[in-house]
Amino acid sequence: MAQFKNYIGGKWQDARSGQEFDRRNPATGEVIGTYTRSDARDVDDAVAAAAKAFQSWRLYPAPKRGEILYRVGQLLMERKQQLAREMTEEMGKVLTEAGGDVQEGIDMAFYMAGEGRRQWGQTVPAESPNKWAMSVRKPLGVVAAITPWNFPMAIPTWKIMPALVTGNTVVFKPASYTSRMAVRLVEVFEEAGLPAGVLNLVLGSGQDVGDAIVKHPDVALISFTGSTETGTAVNVEAARRLKRVSLELGGKNAIIVMEDADINNAVDGILWSAFGTSGQRCTAASRVIAHRQISDELTSRLAERAGGMRLGSGLDATTDVGPVVSQSQLERVHAYIAVGKNEGAELAVGGEIATQGELARGHFHQPTVFGNVRADMRIAQEEIFGPVTAVIPVSDMDEAVAVANNVQYGLSAAIYTRDVNRAFRAMQDIYTGILYVNAGTIGAEIQLPFGGTKATGNGHREAGQAALDVVTEWQSIYVDYSGRLQRAQID
Ligand code: UN1
Numbered sequence: 001m002a003q004f005k006n007y008i009g010g011k012w013q014d015a016r017s018g019q020e021f022d023r024r025n026p027a028t029g030e031v032i033g034t035y036t037r038s039d040a041r042d043v044d045d046a047v048a049a050a051a052k053a054f055q056s057w058r059l060y061p062a063p064k065r066g067e068i069l070y071r072v073g074q075l076l077m078e079r080k081q082q083l084a085r086e087m088t089e090e091m092g093k094v095l096t097e098a099g100g101d102v103q104e105g106i107d108m109a110f111y112m113a114g115e116g117r118r119q120w121g122q123t124v125p126a127e128s129p130n131k132w133a134m135s136v137r138k139p140l141g142v143v144a145a146i147t148p149w150n151f152p153m154a155i156p157t158w159k160i161m162p163a164l165v166t167g168n169t170v171v172f173k174p175a176s177y178t179s180r181m182a183v184r185l186v187e188v189f190e191e192a193g194l195p196a197g198v199l200n201l202v203l204g205s206g207q208d209v210g211d212a213i214v215k216h217p218d219v220a221l222i223s224f225t226g227s228t229e230t231g232t233a234v235n236v237e238a239a240r241r242l243k244r245v246s247l248e249l250g251g252k253n254a255i256i257v258m259e260d261a262d263i264n265n266a267v268d269g270i271l272w273s274a275f276g277t278s279g280q281r282c283t284a285a286s287r288v289i290a291h292r293q294i295s296d297e298l299t300s301r302l303a304e305r306a307g308g309m310r311l312g313s314g315l316d317a318t319t320d321v322g323p324v325v326s327q328s329q330l331e332r333v334h335a336y337i338a339v340g341k342n343e344g345a346e347l348a349v350g351g352e353i354a355t356q357g358e359l360a361r362g363h364f365h366q367p368t369v370f371g372n373v374r375a376d377m378r379i380a381q382e383e384i385f386g387p388v389t390a391v392i393p394v395s396d397m398d399e400a401v402a403v404a405n406n407v408q409y410g411l412s413a414a415i416y417t418r419d420v421n422r423a424f425r426a427m428q429d430i431y432t433g434i435l436y437v438n439a440g441t442i443g444a445e446i447q448l449p450f451g452g453t454k455a456t457g458n459g460h461r462e463a464g465q466a467a468l469d470v471v472t473e474w475q476s477i478y479v480d481y482s483g484r485l486q487r488a489q490i491d
Helices: 040-057 062-078 080-091 095-115 154-165 176-191 206-215 228-240 263-279 292-307 327-342 357-361 397-405 420-429 466-471
Strands: 006-008 011-013 020-024 031-036 122-124 131-139 142-146 169-173 199-201 221-225 244-248 253-257 285-291 346-349 368-371 388-394 412-416 434-437 472-480
Touching: 006 040, 006 176, 020 176, 031 176, 040 142, 040 169, 040 199, 040 206, 062 080, 062 095, 062 154, 062 176, 080 095, 080 176, 095 154, 142 154, 142 206, 154 169, 154 176, 154 221, 154 466, 169 206, 176 199, 206 228, 221 228, 221 466, 228 244, 253 263, 253 397, 263 285, 263 292, 263 388, 263 412, 285 292, 285 397, 292 346, 292 368, 292 388, 327 346, 327 388, 388 397, 397 420, 412 420, 420 434, 466 472
Parallel strands: 142 169, 142 221, 169 199, 221 244, 253 285, 253 412, 285 388, 368 388, 412 434
Antiparallel strands: 006 011, 006 199, 020 031, 122 131, 131 472, 346 368
16 A cells, blocks of 8 residues: 655655545545645644745755756656546546646746746836846745645646745645645655755645644745635634735636527537536636527537536546546535525436446546526535536626626636627626636636636736746845935935
C-alpha cells in the first residue's frame, strides 16, 4: 500500500499525530493509498519552515525563481500521461480531461516562469527636480494555498506559482481526496531544485489543518478555492487578524441560447459544459436559458444526447462521464433531483444514481436535464456541483440577461447567437467574471484573469497578470538626489 507524507522544510515526514487516512478510487472503490493525518502542530512546523525560508527566498533573484518554475513545467510535460492517469484514479474525471488539468498546470508554469523577468512596476516623473519615483512589487511572506479536489493539478499551480515567482513561500493544503496528486506536484518542485522550506505540504482535513492555517499569525495570505460556506468562514477568521484573503467560490453558470443560434454548436457546448468533469467544475453550466421558440427542441436534443452518454471509469476510452468524487457528493447531487421534481420541473432525462453492473462499485450519477424550469426554483439558483442542468425558457434578450444575472453567483456565463448586437449586449450587461460568446461556460485559459463577481469571491482574480496583485504588495519608492530638503506638495 502506497503511503504519502507531508513535505516540511525539504523533508518528507509523517504527521505528528502518527495517524492516517485513506482514499478510494471513486469509480471502483479500490484503495489508492494511505495519507498522513496532520493537525495544528504540523501546520506550526510548516509555517515556521516557510517563514525561515522566506528570508532567503525573497532575495533569490526572480529570474532564477522563474527558471525553477520552467523546470517544473518541463517535468510536468514529461509526466503528463502518468499524472493524468493517477488523477483519474484519484478523483474520477475522464482521462482526456485529467490531461487537460495537467496541461493547465504546465501552461501556468511557463507563464509564471516568464514573470521571473517581468513583474513590471511603474517609473513615473517626480514633482521636484533631482528626484526619482517608482513602484515595485514586494512579496507578502508566507502564503497559504488551500485547494479543492476538482482540479487537483491546475488550481494548486494557479496559487503556488505566482506566489513563488514573486518571492513568497508557501504552505500547501490540498483537498484530502486528492492528496496523492498534491504529493506528485510537490515532488516535481523538489526535483526542479526548489530550496528547502520554500514550498511545504500539509495533508489532512479542512477542520484539522485548514482551520489552523487560517488562524496562524504568521500566514500573510490565504488563497482558498472551495464552497461559499467555507470561504465565508475563512474570510471572517482572516478579517479578525487583518489577513489578506483571495476566495474562489461557487457558481451557477448559465448558457443563453437565442432563437438565431447555431443549435448544433450550442448542444455540443452545453453537453461539454454541463457534464464535463461530471459537472464538478465551478464553471459548469448548470443553467441553460433558452428562447421559447427553441427551448423544447433544445431540451429534447439535449435529453437525447445526454441519455446516450456512457458512464464508467475515466480510464476507459469509451467513457463520456466519470463518477462523482464521493458517496456524500453523490447523495448531495441526487437530493436535487427530488427538489427539482417537487418544484414542478420536468425531468427530461437521467435523474438516477447509476448502479448497473460495474457502476455499482463507484459513485455514478446519470447526466440529468430538467426542462421547463422556472428561474426562481432551487435547481436554478443553488450550485449542484454534479451532472445536472436546467433549461429555463425565456421570451427575449432582456429576460435572458435578467435571468442570467439573477443568482447569487457570478463566475462564468455564455451566449449562443449569430447576432453581433446581442453578443455585445451580453458582454455589456452580464455581470460575471468570465463571459463566452458561442462557446460553453468552461475552458478558461491561464493568461487571463479567472474569478467571479458577487458570492463567487471577494474581488480577487487568479491567473494572468491579476494573480500577481493577490500575492504582492506595492512599495512606492522615492529617491531624492538633490542633496537638500524638497517638500512635496509645498515647494
Ligand atoms: C474550476 O472549476 O474550479 O475554465 C476551475 C475551466 C477550467 C478551470 C475550472 N479551465 O473550466
